[in-house]
Amino acid sequence: MQEATASISSVSRRGLLRLSLGGTVMAAVPGLGWAATGAAAPAFTDGLPRSRPEAQGISSAAILAFLDDAERSAFELHGFMLWRNGHVVAEGWWDPYKAERRHMTHSLTKSVTVCAVGMAIADGKFGLDDKVVSFFPEHLPPVVSPNLAAMTVRDLLSMRTGHEAMVSGSVWRQIRTSWIAEFFKIPVVYTPGSKFVYTSAATYMLSAIVTKTTGQSVADYLKPRFFEPLGITGYEWDVGPEGISPGANGLSWKTVDSLKLGILHAQNGVWNGQQILSRDWVDSVHAPHTKDRYGYQWWLGPRGAYNADGLFGQYAVVFPEQNAVLALNSALPPKAGFNAGLLYKHFPAAFGDRMPPSDKANAALQARTRTLQLLPPVKASSSPVVANVSGQRYDFPENSEKIRSMRLDFSADDCTFTLDDERGTHKVRAGLRQPVEGDTTVTGNKLHHEYQPEVMRVVASGEWRDARTFVMTWTFVESAFRDTVVCRFAGPYLRFDRSVNVNSSATEMPTLTGTRAKA
Structure with missing residues (x-):
């Protein structure tokens, strides 16, 4: 097969892009690549x-x-x-x-943030040996310890801040006040540069320094310097307090x-042909510091x-x-x-x-x-209890999840699950014959590493495991998370369980039991 670039010759009725190269027809198959069909060569939209x-x-x-x-x-x-x-x-x-x-990248984001750091240093905005405290006098504690005063940008980059323990992004995502101030509250137990402790707090401060010295969030600073030259579009990057990108996480692409x-x-x-990052910077990021x-x-x-x-x-x-x-x-x-x-x-x-x-x-x-x-295909299933439970509201006593009520509305093809909690009313539509894709606002932060976007893309399906047990699978396809939701019906009661495939803490919610509301 020749390696070359060719012009687009046609678009098939099936929506497959066809090109012609050396007499061989190639079809762009989504998720596969190029398959020979009888003419031409690849020009994917990703370049x-x-x-x-x-x-x-x-x-x-x-x-x-x-x-x-x-x-x-x-x-x-x-x-x-x-x-x-x-x-x-x-x-x-x-x-x-x-x-x-898009897919949530978690700490892979750190390696993108460091691109902005390298560019800002090349632009003369700050240096590797600049002291961290010098950038934020307005956030310093009343007493600055000698170790905190000694911490440099270089120490942040190599995770040798002098901290004793890591700070996870899941901790700071729950804080609405200044994360810079939170950073300065962390005891600097060791001499900076002497001990490696992996911590998202260090990368956050790098992001904050870029914003302080450039006047832009890391995402905005990188847009013309990194995202646009590489043809990266459709990404999302969360913004924390004070308009600062978390730096250590929050990027989805x-x-x-x-x-x-x-x-x-x-x-x-x-x-x-364009030097986006300096050769010296690329060498330094994978040097053993x-x-x-x-x-x-x-x-x-x-x-x-x-x-x-x-x-x-x-x-x-x-x-x-x-x-x-x-x-x-x-x-x-x-x-x-x-x-x-x-x-x-x-x-x-x-x-x-x-x-x-x-x-x-x-x-x-x-x-x-x-x-x-x-996942395996959805198995068509049914239950004799559907007629009694569909459309019924189940109320829950006070609980740690702040859930007030639930309702399941069944049709021949799907089930619409409705949940009311302290954040409002949320719905997930689950397919009974094949998965259904849609958006949901359902609360999930405790099972999702404390992420709670306003809206999440979900692909959901449901099956009856037995006559009284209905199981839904919620795949949040822009993240790593997939929830299994189990609803067990017994007389006027609904027992509710929810678990997740991966998490940094608990992977299961406590079992909750609701009671059918009186007509």
Whole structure:
């Protein structure tokens, strides 16, 4: 297969983009790549050329082995893209996740924030050895300890702030007052620069420093300098108190955007001939600044690899010696052992020299990536209690979840679940024959690492497990979270349970029991 760029020749009635190259018709298959149909070459909207793996020194069988191993190990993957030598060689998304969907990145955001830091330093806004206290005199405590006074930008970058314990973004997301003031309340127990403690508080302060010195949030500062040159659109980045991006988290973007972050670094800061990040800065972010395998907001892997790493398995992994990048979105429990157990087991070992094409292995890989599925199909089911419970309101006594009432309205094809709590009235529509996609405002912060967007995209389905037990699956497809909701009916009572696939704290809510409201 030739590697070149071609013009669009037609758009098929099925909506597949067709191009012509060297007499071979290629069709752009969503979530798959380019499949031969009889003419031409790839021009994806993300601007990245495609290639068969073997043409870039990777066997399709090696990629299949990685996917097989992930499945055997019960690692929940949502989407991946693999790039080498200027080409995307494999990609796939587990339905209902899709290429065009945003996905919450958690601490992968740190490696984006540090791009803004490098650019601001290059612009002369501040320096690595500037003292953190010098930027925010208005927020300093009455007494500034010698250790706090000594802390520098360099210490924030390398997570050697002198703090004794980490601060999670889940803690600060619940605070509505100044997070800068909160930072200065943290005791600086050790001499800055002497001890590594991974903490989102350090990255937040980097974001705050960028905003203080540039007058823009990190997201706004990066827009013309990073997002636009790389063709990254449709992203969202939360803003905290004082108009400051959280820095350590809060960025949602597509899988390909994580890939582009990695590609930019693999190419020493160059994108389409433009030096976006300085070569020196790229070198510094993956230099071993600590014995804990940490650079400047990037984790260091074996054999020269380094990765942007988000909680629950959001990755941009750079293999500079092999000119390759792997991007992944996942839902992995904390400390799941994914890196050592799977990621670095298969890569960079899979990368070699150009090899003969294998039509059989490539066809198997394409067939696999075309049919990736996260959950089994919905099983049609019914229950004799539907007539008695549908449309009934169930009231709940005072509880820790602040839930007041629930109602389930069943039709032949779906169930509309309605919940009233202290935030208002929320609905989730669950398909009974196939999943239904929609928006919801349902409260979920305690199970979702304290994230509570105003609106969440959800793909929901429901089945009767037995005559009195109705189970819904809510997949929040712009995040790692998938909730299982169990409603058990017994006479006038509804027993309600809710759990989640991954979380940094509790994965189950306490069981609640409601009583049918009197007519």
